[in-house]
Amino acid sequence: MRILKFIIVFVITSSVYAQNVESFFKETNAFLQTYVQDGKVNYKAINNDPSKLNSILELAKNTSIDAKDANTYQAFWINAYNLSVIKGIIDVYPTKSPLDNDGFFDKKTHELAGKSITLNDIEHKLLRAKFKDPRFHFVLVCGAVGCPPLINKAYLPNTLNAQLEAQTKLAINGSFLMVNVKKKRVQASEIMKWYKEDFTMNGTTEIDFINKYRTEAVPANSKISYFPYNWTLNQQ
Template identity: 25%
Template sequence: GEGDAEEVARGLQSMVLSLYDSFLTPDGSRVDFSRMRGSRALAAYVRASGALREGVSLSALASLPEAGRKALFINIYNALTLHASLALGERGPASPEHRGAFFGGDSGARYSIGGFAFSLDDMEHGVLRGSPQGDARSFEEGDPRLCLTVKLDPRIHFALNCGAASCPPIKIYDAGNLEEGLTLAARSFCDAEVWVEGGAVTMSKILMWYGGDFGASEGEVLRRVSGFMSPGPKRDALLALLEGGSWEVRYRDYDWSQNA
């Protein structure tokens, strides 16, 4: 039932938290994969992740409050990325030829949840981005997993860690801290990844790939991003460009090397 789903989710979240605590560098941006790979803590997590298959039903997950469902899938996405990066090694996201399969292919990262297979793409696009129409990675009409979709909150892009050095750092979310946690994740990411120099704005490619989640035009995206940033000279410079109506946007190359 619903309580079982929450219990399994809480148990996995606490194991993931202890894994991250044990093997993350102090700033939260890197994972010590070599130490983690042979650890008892990882073996225990792998065993426990089997409870997603048997101990959770889609209907129980669907009956969770939306904030709980969103937090659960952010955490499971980050946990699966970590687990699969360790298991698949050279076939992980750092390799351009394996990247598509890692996120969405049958040979890539996936968990069985309530008897249904979920790839990382299913979790991100099907559930957390609300299965947007016209995106081939969305759930198709009639897919039983559609009951899990949540309303798109573009701040999820600052919470999902895809196992690469340019990804946001890993944090743990729950229904109680989700709103504050996503606000902080958006602020810290945009403060660090948005630069204004002269008439040019340089940003992470995440804001190019998913620009449509933040706004219908470049100006809307920049205004949304400015709202995430801390008050200060950088935000003021961005707002001044927006007021002036003229700017150039550049996107930094994405560093896909493993965040280890």
């Protein structure tokens, strides 16, 4: 009887957690479609009525995520990061930049999936450290213009790889780089300077990474430098 009770409780609990995850993705998708356009966030409208955002984050707070299910785990934490950035901005709104708020990334904690965690911990401990995937840098949106654009849909387990690829290609072929092919010079976002080790794994160079996603390849012997990061709020 004890074993049977344990199985019943386990099945019910697992079902509840699964429903939470599914609801989280569904509600996140609807939220982003409402408040995000062309990579910019309508913070003013969210600030006027934060109930939907708070409801989604309450779902995230009570969701259980297992890294063994890598796609669901990654999709959850990418969305959770992006929503928590928005929540962090709303908590201090109006503000001109996330950096105007001390500890925005490394001190302020968010209650997510049973953890009290900072934005930096999500990025560096739960994602980068576990999966060694440089494409995370093009989907984690830090609330600034210099960040990759926030898409107006949720990252989902069954489309995650395609979404990671699409956003990386968009960045590498867009404002993330300034290329002068004739002079063999590439200026890149400071992201590539800050996280150089992510873009030079397995003996590759930054130019190798760039050319993997560039429509028009840059010369392999191009010199790379970095332009300043724009920390202005990514506000509509």
